[in-house]
Amino acid sequence: MEVKPKQILIADDEPDILEIIRYNLEKEGYDVHTAKDGNEAIDKAKQLYPDLIILDIMMPRKNGVEVCSILRTQPSFQDTLIIFLTAMSDESSQIKGLETGADDYISKPISPKVLVSRVNALFRRVSTKEAGKTLQIGNISIDPVKFLVTINGNEVVLAKKEFELIYLLASKPGRVFLRNEILTQVWGNEVIVGDRTIDVHVRKVRQKLGIDCITTVKGVGYKFEI
Amino acid sequence: MEVKPKQILIADDEPDILEIIRYNLEKEGYDVHTAKDGNEAIDKAKQLYPDLIILDIMMPRKNGVEVCSILRTQPSFQDTLIIFLTAMSDESSQIKGLETGADDYISKPISPKVLVSRVNALFRRVSTKEAGKTLQIGNISIDPVKFLVTINGNEVVLAKKEFELIYLLASKPGRVFLRNEILTQVWGNEVIVGDRTIDVHVRKVRQKLGIDCITTVKGVGYKFEI
DNA sequence: TTCCATATTAACATTCTGTTTACACAAAGT
């Protein structure tokens, strides 16, 4: 299975820092996006749904802690990884950061080596338990390795996009995914497709699976449930 | 996910101050409304139900403290954030302000930086505990992530507006929401709809839930209670 | 290249939601 590079969003008001981080993370094979203040970070986060967000604590237009708590209130960012950048001395923000729901923090001045290893470690930590795993919901299993959906032992073959769609939805059964969210997660954030594209894929999945496990929430999005 | 920008109402009789504040807060991404005296502040507050009200202490036609205590007597403004603007020297009003039920005060002359950070801090304080959470009242649970209302384990599917309505009411069980308040919270303050619109939605919710958890308070509004 | 499956669009059909209209009903005031 072709693995998309992880999307990382970095927010810091110092362009130099931004570039150092970008350089080192892109070298590692990540896709890096940047924002220069808190509000831009929020906007881009909602637009990209990145896998990891790195937030400087001290930023204009909403500091890192604020951005973090705002994002965390939304279901879509409940499980997004967040790392804080803190001034070395500032211990209290470190604590506060972790309280607010950050997954890690990195002290400035930044050592590229530390940065990269922390980021890798974080992805490793979640990937071991989360990603690439066969989902099992009721009598349906979704195996991303074999690229196979099985219902009561019957194998169903899905096309790539169809599979990614059902895999996304099924990764959090019950949770509603906004159309926007689905678009960026499955199609990628630069691709622009028409309104009906999602529907058509949903339809095909429903059709192929034969059972009714994708529910429409009108005006909102879709969710997986049996 | 669509998030409405926070609504802020500012009341001050000096147009310059009004504009400075407006400029800085709009830059932060907030929606700003203004009033030039105490009475206008009250009127606009009741019309907008803003998330935050910034009141100058010295104003014609009811000063800030008066406005604050008047608003605080109404349930609808019990949880609205209020900040006072005070003259630097005037310590007694600061104390009085906090006694009256303000959440913070800012000394004049105003530093945009201080202003913005105080405002952000205030929102952060409340946002961490409030938003996006599953409500649980008695045997009813209202889950905005799954977009689902559950009564004794039975799932009830509501349309978007219906859900937003019940979620608002249930967010403060027992508290009466004025019709106006419901309109601005659920429909938004620019949308104009007819008188019966709320009723019809209330009716549909009652119907779908099957149990009687929305109480009519005639001449006033509705409240959630079991 | 040609073939084939997949992905996307376009056009149209369908469903559902939100809103209004019209009227019934209840409570309170005169």
Added chain:
DNA sequence: ACTTTGTGTAAACAGAATGTTAATATGGAA
């Protein structure tokens, strides 16, 4: 009793959102 005011209900409608189908594009494999 009559009027006024406010809410409940049902039906009807417009428009939004989604479903469906077929046609077209795309891209990879033979």
